[in-house]
Structure formats: structure tokens, C-alpha cells
Amino acid sequence: MQPTAPRNRLRKMLRVGIPVLLTVLLAGCLLPPDPKTEAGRDVFNLYLVVLALAAIVFIGVEGFILYAVFRYRRKPGDDVLPEQLHGNNKVEVVWTLIPTVIVLVLFVVSIMTLNEVEARSENPGVTIEVQGFQWSWNFVYEDGPTIGPRGNEPPELAVPVGEPVRLILTSDNVIHAFYVPQFLLKRDMVPVNENGTPNDIEFVVSEAGTYAGQCAEFCGTDHAGMVFTVNAMPRADYDAYIAAIEDGETPPTGGGDCETTIDISANNTRFDIDEFEVPADTAFCIAFENLEDVPHNVAILSGSEALFEGSFLNEAGSIIYEVPALPAGDYTFVCQAHIQAMAGTVTVTE
Amino acid sequence: MSARTMQAHPSGEHEAAAAVAHGQSGMPMALVGMLLFIASEVMFFGGLFATYFNARAGFAGTWGPPEGGHIDLPLAAVLTAILVASSFTMQFGVWAIRRGDTGKLKLWTGITLGLGILFLAGQLYDYTELGFGLSDGVFSTVFYTLTGFHGAHVFGGAIGLTVVLARALRGQFSRQNHVAVEAVSMYWHFVDVVWIALFLIIYFLR
Amino acid sequence: MATTTLEPRAGSYHRSWVLDWLTTVDHKKIGILYIVNSFLFFFAAGFLALLIRSELAVPGMQFLDQNTYNQAFTMHGTIMIFLFVVPVLAGFGNYIVPLQLGAPDMAFPRINALSFWLLPLGGLLIFSGYLFGGAAAEGWTGYAPLTSDRFAPGVGTDLWIIGLALVGTASIMGAINFIATIFKMRAPGMTLMRMPIFVWTILVTATLILLATPVLTAGLIALFIDRNYGGSFFDPAVGGNPILWQHIFWFFGHPEVYIVILPAMGVVSEILPVFSRKPLFGYKAFVFATVAIGLLSFSVWAHHMFTTGAVFLPFFSFMTALIAIPTGIKMFNWLGTLWRGKLILATPMLFSLGFLSMFLIGGISGVMLASPPIDFHVQDTYFVVAHLHYVFFGGSVFGVFAAAYYWFPKMTGRKLNEPLGKIHFWIHFIGFNLAFFPMHQLGLSGMPRRIGDYSPDAGWTILNMVSTVGAFMIAVSIIPFLINVVATLINGEPAGDNPWEGNTLEWATTSPPPPHNFDRLPPIHSERPLFFLTQGHGHAVERPEDLVEEEIVDEKPGDIERRPKDLV
Numbered sequence A: 001m002q003p004t005a006p007r008n009r010l011r012k013m014l015r016v017g018i019p020v021l022l023t024v025l026l027a028g029c030l031l032p033p034d035p036k037t038e039a040g041r042d043v044f045n046l047y048l049v050v051l052a053l054a055a056i057v058f059i060g061v062e063g064f065i066l067y068a069v070f071r072y073r074r075k076p077g078d079d080v081l082p083e084q085l086h087g088n089n090k091v092e093v094v095w096t097l098i099p100t101v102i103v104l105v106l107f108v109v110s111i112m113t114l115n116e117v118e119a120r121s122e123n124p125g126v127t128i129e130v131q132g133f134q135w136s137w138n139f140v141y142e143d144g145p146t147i148g149p150r151g152n153e154p155p156e157l158a159v160p161v162g163e164p165v166r167l168i169l170t171s172d173n174v175i176h177a178f179y180v181p182q183f184l185l186k187r188d189m190v191p192v193n194e195n196g197t198p199n200d201i202e203f204v205v206s207e208a209g210t211y212a213g214q215c216a217e218f219c220g221t222d223h224a225g226m227v228f229t230v231n232a233m234p235r236a237d238y239d240a241y242i243a244a245i246e247d248g249e250t251p252p253t254g255g256g257d258c259e260t261t262i263d264i265s266a267n268n269t270r271f272d273i274d275e276f277e278v279p280a281d282t283a284f285c286i287a288f289e290n291l292e293d294v295p296h297n298v299a300i301l302s303g304s305e306a307l308f309e310g311s312f313l314n315e316a317g318s319i320i321y322e323v324p325a326l327p328a329g330d331y332t333f334v335c336q337a338h339i340q341a342m343a344g345t346v347t348v349t350e
Numbered sequence B: 001m002s003a004r005t006m007q008a009h010p011s012g013e014h015e016a017a018a019a020v021a022h023g024q025s026g027m028p029m030a031l032v033g034m035l036l037f038i039a040s041e042v043m044f045f046g047g048l049f050a051t052y053f054n055a056r057a058g059f060a061g062t063w064g065p066p067e068g069g070h071i072d073l074p075l076a077a078v079l080t081a082i083l084v085a086s087s088f089t090m091q092f093g094v095w096a097i098r099r100g101d102t103g104k105l106k107l108w109t110g111i112t113l114g115l116g117i118l119f120l121a122g123q124l125y126d127y128t129e130l131g132f133g134l135s136d137g138v139f140s141t142v143f144y145t146l147t148g149f150h151g152a153h154v155f156g157g158a159i160g161l162t163v164v165l166a167r168a169l170r171g172q173f174s175r176q177n178h179v180a181v182e183a184v185s186m187y188w189h190f191v192d193v194v195w196i197a198l199f200l201i202i203y204f205l206r
Numbered sequence C: 001m002a003t004t005t006l007e008p009r010a011g012s013y014h015r016s017w018v019l020d021w022l023t024t025v026d027h028k029k030i031g032i033l034y035i036v037n038s039f040l041f042f043f044a045a046g047f048l049a050l051l052i053r054s055e056l057a058v059p060g061m062q063f064l065d066q067n068t069y070n071q072a073f074t075m076h077g078t079i080m081i082f083l084f085v086v087p088v089l090a091g092f093g094n095y096i097v098p099l100q101l102g103a104p105d106m107a108f109p110r111i112n113a114l115s116f117w118l119l120p121l122g123g124l125l126i127f128s129g130y131l132f133g134g135a136a137a138e139g140w141t142g143y144a145p146l147t148s149d150r151f152a153p154g155v156g157t158d159l160w161i162i163g164l165a166l167v168g169t170a171s172i173m174g175a176i177n178f179i180a181t182i183f184k185m186r187a188p189g190m191t192l193m194r195m196p197i198f199v200w201t202i203l204v205t206a207t208l209i210l211l212a213t214p215v216l217t218a219g220l221i222a223l224f225i226d227r228n229y230g231g232s233f234f235d236p237a238v239g240g241n242p243i244l245w246q247h248i249f250w251f252f253g254h255p256e257v258y259i260v261i262l263p264a265m266g267v268v269s270e271i272l273p274v275f276s277r278k279p280l281f282g283y284k285a286f287v288f289a290t291v292a293i294g295l296l297s298f299s300v301w302a303h304h305m306f307t308t309g310a311v312f313l314p315f316f317s318f319m320t321a322l323i324a325i326p327t328g329i330k331m332f333n334w335l336g337t338l339w340r341g342k343l344i345l346a347t348p349m350l351f352s353l354g355f356l357s358m359f360l361i362g363g364i365s366g367v368m369l370a371s372p373p374i375d376f377h378v379q380d381t382y383f384v385v386a387h388l389h390y391v392f393f394g395g396s397v398f399g400v401f402a403a404a405y406y407w408f409p410k411m412t413g414r415k416l417n418e419p420l421g422k423i424h425f426w427i428h429f430i431g432f433n434l435a436f437f438p439m440h441q442l443g444l445s446g447m448p449r450r451i452g453d454y455s456p457d458a459g460w461t462i463l464n465m466v467s468t469v470g471a472f473m474i475a476v477s478i479i480p481f482l483i484n485v486v487a488t489l490i491n492g493e494p495a496g497d498n499p500w501e502g503n504t505l506e507w508a509t510t511s512p513p514p515p516h517n518f519d520r521l522p523p524i525h526s527e528r529p530l531f532f533l534t535q536g537h538g539h540a541v542e543r544p545e546d547l548v549e550e551e552i553v554d555e556k557p558g559d560i561e562r563r564p565k566d567l568v
């Protein structure tokens, strides 16, 4: 039985290696983006459950196929027929039950999550009509301004964080779909006749930031170019943003437009850097990330006078601060909740 | 793998194949084909009826012909009577040939064909009187599509009847051999049933 | 080795062979016409796929403009489904079903020829949009109101409608033919529950075609009326309802998915037992599951419409979950067939095992999509593109190649070369997974389908590149296949009547069969009528040919039960 030895080893390697490899593959990737809304978190968790079930089925069945290929492969010259098994009722009942149980579990957890996603609050913080057209978007604020495409820039949907945002999705042309991958949510924007009601969605953004969005229902030639961004910000910033637009000013632009961005993160009541340098007389951005569930912010002080106060992140999350231009000189940056422990120097150079 | 073969018999022993071909019992093949065809037609009209119900359910305002148009219930009732009558005359023809009575077959087929043509003529006349066209809104669209496609099927049936009549006149049918008559009559009854559904839904219940 | 003739052209007097093929009503020749025609369309649509993948390899528009891209994926999807997968399986059905039934031909040979010839006509009409200002570019699903004359004024969309209506009519006629053949032309002794499983899947498929396709025809007609005669079925501006189109399309479209997969399941269910040298595990359960899938497939259409906000989610989600159960049963039956078998890993078997492992992935992602909240995230993204290719390509097309390698000897009398076949399989298998597995992740991270361009900042570039490499590998894998076919036709190993020791009736006649198919039929006591003949009592013995000959008795309807069942 000499030649079977290496074969056995190979077999063993495959038997262990392949499931491990596949588990790593399945677990390492195949995930949606980190959700930025509350319901998105529920969908993400549902997805994890479903992915786990899927992985079990996948590994079980593929594993058996591989096993069968190696274990039951006919040896050369073996002309004896295997047992002619036609079936087995007991086994068949069992394997009717297995998929039945799996899909029923899936169905129940799905409907539970669906109720979360479809929940509507009585008084949403803001209500915005999203109009899709070929090939861009208008965001019509209730009792407020309308934001559309700005030249070649994709339009920006400003929303407050931490409160329900209701979107009414309309179209008077073809079908589009509102989709923000980081919200794990999309819904079609169906043109309706006089008798129809448009779709709506509602979500609570849990984290300030800008998120890419895109039309997800094919809508003609330039469908691929039908993009937008969501700019989620604290209520105060949101109000200022809307007010600026109503006054005809360009709203403070999102972090994407900063020439200089400084990355700062906070953890264990410490900043990760203790100094940074920026050019004088130019606005810049701070991409601030809070890694713990302790309130932090970033403020820039000249002596004890605050030149800039960023809004607080009360739990883990990230935000982009837009800091106005500063004259050349030395300043300090601090977390206003932990002025002693969290401070550093800012050098503004000509 | 070794090729293990069964030698085919070299020459003309076709009994087995012939047995298969002749071993058909029960319904003749042509009728099976016709029944299946009718099943697909049922689904086709099912689809068209679905558009009707959908349009009706989503319609704002009162459902019916547009401003200035009307639909002619009495005329439609007469047409219904004609088509239903033609179903009976068709069946009399079938019963006749089942008895082997070719003369009656010719007579009844002729009458059926006449009624069918009368129906089509009546429908065309109706179209000219209604005062609205296909592009005048949702009701108009589904109305003309449904009645129009039904009319086209009546026309197809009339062609079938003409063929049956021509073959009957040439004496091609007999008591044993009249599958075509049976097939065309099946189709004709089907077209009739569709019309009754149409009449009830579009004209009567509205 | 068989001593039968390889060429059936004994009686070809001076009629040219071209005319012969053009006017044939022989189900075997029509079957081959179907297959060859389908493969030509496969290559055309595959070429479009390569264009699509080349464009997507890196961000930015390189080869195509948006409009050309949109036409490319529309034509790719339409042609692949309506002119490749459905007809190629119908082609195998055409060739094999009468043989497996022990019948001399299909029920309506002339209608059979007609329904074939409508196919190239319809396909060319669909493609001909390219000659008249641009092919249809609204996706293979043609959602209203994008397809209205307002948003898609080109004649390409009208040609698409007419072509599809023709192809649909052809497949309805084909379906009538199959059903009539199966019900009326079975050999004496072949009860419904002794039919080969492939015939069962064709029967259910044909029923689905018969009942689903006319609904699409009605929808296409409505669309044509909207576009050309001022109708207002689907245009909300004049009181219509665009969602109605989706209902109609998917009422047809979901059964269509099973129309595409069921025959491939049938093929695999023929091959796995033969190459495991065992019967199919749970024949009855398998038949039951096939019928159940057929029935359920009419009640799940709206799971393609979860994000429209216009359907009752729990119902359609539940029905979709239900349809996974019979599918799961089938999977277990296949595994049970392998269990304790003696597996012969010839090319048809490799493609069948490929089918099992790839269709599984498509099935799993399908069940994931049945969950509305997950669907809200991945609907209309590359996750769906991955899913549909794992089902259509990993499922059906692997089944098609399995069938091609399995039945090629029967059709031509020659066996395809095994080493070349294995090369084909492995490049194909690896390329397929490279091309389509990364799409799952692309979709999960939010890349929508049907876009010719994407942002370099989106983080989708690497996976798209991998996918494109895989697509080209698939294309390369076709080369050994083509070489194999041509070389085998010229100078292949003669196959004999039954090279794989198959147990169904097509192996009981010569390769290729004579025009009337059978001179004599063996007795039929099970779904494996040849098993007793080739295998004796439980072990493969070298049987003298004449002994086999003795078993081939002429059976009359009366003596079906002459032989005790337990022999079989």
C-alpha cells in the first residue's frame, strides 16, 4: 500500500485546508460596508446570521462533494458495481426538514429586521423630497431650499445625525433608485399616476460624515453618472448649512474639498498626535475619529480663547471639521472635555 | 471504458418503432396539440385581462370611455348572442360528423362561419361608432387591445372554419376521420368563452 | 467495438446536404441545428461580455461610450437567455427526449422544424438594431417607462420586442411538441414513473414555457402598442402603471429562470448516476421536487420587485423561501447518488460536479436575496450579477457542457477527446470563479449593475480587474473545446452504441441513430431499462454480444409486467 501514503497526506491536507481556507475567505470578506444608520446596523447583523447559515451549508455540501470525489473515486480496473441504492425514505425526510428549518429561521429573522427597516416615526426630524431625473437629483427640503447638481459637482444631501430623516422618493420620468451603500438601504423612485403614492424611506444616521450614493435602477444613457453624496452633520451644523443655502451662499463644503486634511483620532482619553502643522490664511479640515464611547472633540485655542470649536462626538465615530483660516503663529488643540489630558500644538506657517 | 454495444439489426425490422407510432390510444395527437395550444392562449388572454384589472384598479376618476365616447352595450349583447349561437351551430356540426352525416356537417359549418363573419362585421361597425380611439387614455387602450385581440382570434377561427368547410365540401371527412373538425370546434368554443368573459368584464360589470 | 456505421447518410441521393438540413423534419437533425445555432449566439453574446468586462477592468471609459455599453449588456443578457441557454437545452431535449422515450420522432415534426427556424430569425431581428441606429439598451428586463417611445425612441427597441415575441412563439410551439410527445409517444412499458429524469425535467420545463411565455407575449404586445399606437399601459404620465410591466415580465421571468435550470438539472441527474454507477438516489422525491418547483415558480415572481415598494413583502419572501426546499432536496439527492458510488471522473462527470458546486453557490445567494432587508442592500448591484451567473452559467451552462460531452458520442458516433475535455473543464472552472466570485463582494460594497464606469475612489478597481481576467480565461477555455469538437469530427475515437454504459434508451440504438431511431426496443421495467442488459445481476460481467441481443425483445403493450420487477 505504498502509493497511498502520500495520497492520504494530501487528502488530509485538503480535508483540513479547504474548510479553513473557505472559512477565512467567507469571513474575511463578503461583508457589506460598516453601517452608518441605526436600521443599517440591524440589517448588517441580520446579514451576519444569514452569512453564517450560508457558510455552514456551503462548507457542508462542498465538503461532501470533495470528500466523495476523493473517497469514492473508482480504482482502475474495479469492475464490481457498488450497491444499487435507490433511496431511503428516512434520510429523505430528514433532508427535507433541514432546508425547511433553515429557510423558516431565515424568514422569521428577516421579517423581524424588515419591521425595523420599515418603521416610520410620527414626527421625523426632517422631511425631504428626493426627485430623480435623467441623470441627477434634486433634494427639496420641506419649507426650505432645493439642492440640485452644482455644475459638474454631484448634488449633496445634507441631513442631521441622530434624528429620523424621512425621504419622499419621486420621479416624473423613468424609474430610479435611491441607494446609499453605507446605509444598507435602497428604494425605487417610481413615477406614479394621479392615483399613486410615491415611496418613502426613513433612517437615523448614527455618525457624521459624507457618504457616496448612486442611482441603482438603470435609467438610461448616463445612469452610471447619476451620483450624489450624503453629508450627515450635527443638528447645529445642519441648521447653519440650510440657512446658508437659503441666504444664497454656498454652503460650507464637505470634507472632500479641503486642500489640507489632518487626521486625528482619540482613544483612552488621548489624542494620537501631539502636534501638527498647517499653512496660514487657508481653511483646512480635521478628520477626527473618536475610537471610544467617551465624548471628545477638537478645539483650537489661542491662549484660552477658542478660535474653533468642533462639535462633540459622544460615542465612537468620525467627523470632518472645517476649520477657518488662521493667521501664522502657534496655537494649541485640545479636547474641551479633557483639556489637561488631551492637548497638542498647532503650528501655522506662512 | 469498454464500449459494450447492442448490435442494431441490419435490415428493415421497424416493428418496434411502428408499434410506438401506432400504439397511440386515447385522444388523437392533433387534439392534444390543440388543447395545449388553447392552454397557452388562456394564459395569453390572462395576461391581457391582468392589464385590464391593473389599469382599472389604479385609475383616478370614473372608469370608462373618455369624454365624448361611449360603449354600446345593446350592440355588444347582440354580438354576444351571435357568437354564442355560433358555438351551438359548431357543435351541431361536430355531432353530425360523429354520426357520419357529412351533409349536416357542411350545413352547420357554413352557418357557423356566417355567424363568425357577422360577429366580426358587427365589431368593426361598433369600432366606428364609439367616438374614441386607442390612444385616448387607459380605458381606451385596454378596451381596444382586448377586443381587438379577441377579434383577431375570431378571424383566425374563421380561417379554420373555411378550411374545414372546404375540406368537407371535398368530402374529406368521415365518421372515423374528422380530427380537424374536432380541433377547430375546440378552438371556436374557446374563442367564444373568451368573448363571454370579455363581455361580462368590460361591458357588463365595468 | 461497435461495427455500426458512423454516418447516417446512407440514403442521400443527389439532394444537396445543405437543402437536406434546411428542410429536415427529423428531430435529431433539428436538435443539432438548435445546438449549433445556440452556440453561435453564445459566441456573439460572449464577445459582448468580453467587451463589457474590458470596459470595466479599470475605471474610466476606454473602449465604449455609455450608450454602446448599455446596448452591450442588454444584448448580452437577452441573447444569452433567449437564444443560448433556453434553445440549447431545447436542442438537447429535441435530440434526446424521443430517444429516451423510445419514440421514432417528436409528435409534430413539421412544427418542430418551424419552431426552430423562428429562432435565428428572432435572434437576428434583435441584433439587427445595431444596423438601424442602435440596438435596444434598456436591459434584458426592459423596464417601463424607460422603454417608452419618449425615453427610447430608437427602432432597436421595437426590433427587440418583435424578436422576443417570435422567439417566445417558437418556444411555445416547441413546448406543445414536447408535452404531446411525452404524453403520447412513450414506448410500451414506459410509465410516467419510469421516464428518465431528463424527460421529467423537460416535461415540467415545457409546461412552464407553455403557461408563462404567453404572458410575456401579451406584455410585449402591450409595450408595442404603447410605443407605436399611443397606448397608455405603462406610461404614468397618461394614467398607466410602470410597475405593471414588472409584474408581467417577472410573472414570465421567474418561471423562465426554472425553464433555464430544470433541464440542466435533468442532464446532471442523468450523468451523476451513470458515472457513479448507481441509480439516482430518490427518483420519486426528485420527480416530486421538480413538479413542486414548477408549481411554486408561479408564485414567487415579485421577489424581483422587493425594492419597488409595490409588493407584499412577507408573502413573496415566504414563497421564495419555500421554493428553496425542493431545490435543497434535489441537492441532497445528488449527493446521495455520489455516496458510496464508484465515481468515474470523465469530462461529463466533471462538468456535472462543477454544476453541483457552482449551482450551490447560486442557490445560497438566491436564498440570501429572498430576505427583503438584505435585498434592499444588494438588489441591482453586482451581488445580483454574481447570483444570476452562478445560476445561469455555473448551473445551466455547466449542464450544457456536461450534456455536450455526454451525448456527443450518441450524436456523432465519436467520443470527444478526454484530456482536451479536462483542460477545457479546469480553465473554464477556474476562470468562471475568478470572473464571478469577486462580484459578490463588489455588490456588497455597493457597486450597482449596469454601469459602464465607476469612481476610482470607490475601492472597486482590484476586484473588477480580477473579474475581467477570469472572463478572458473563460473565453480561452472555449478554444480547447472547439478544437476538440472539430478534431473529433474529423478523426475521433469511434464511440460505439453505449460508450458510458448509460442505462436509458438512447443508448439502445446505434450512434448516431438511424432516421427512425430504433429497430427494436428492450423491455422497460424501470427508469433504467438498459441496466439489466448491460450490468447483469449486480456486477459488470463481460457478456457476449449475442446474449445481449437475446434480451432485446419486441414488446407489445400487453406484456409490460411479464418480467418480475425485482430483476431490475
Ligand code: HEM
Pocket: C046, C049, C050, C052, C053, C073, C074, C076, C077, C078, C080, C081, C085, C138, C139, C140, C141, C385, C388, C389, C392, C393, C397, C435, C449, C450, C451, C452, C471, C474, C475
Ligand atoms: C463569458 C462569460 C460571461 C461574462 C464574462 C459575463 C459578464 C457579465 C457582466 C459583467 C454583466 C453585467 C453587466 C452590467 O450589469 O453592467 C452581465 C450581465 C448579464 N449576463 Fe453575463 N456574462 C457571461 C455569461 C453569461 C451567460 C452564460 C448568461 C446566461 C445565460 C449571462 C446572462 C447575463 C444576464 C441575464 C445579464 C444581465 C443583463 C442586464 O443587466 O440586462 N451571462 N454578464
Ligand SMILES: [Cu+2]
Pocket: A132, A133, A135, A175, A176, A177, A215, A216, A217, A218, A219, A223, A226
Ligand atoms: Cu437613475
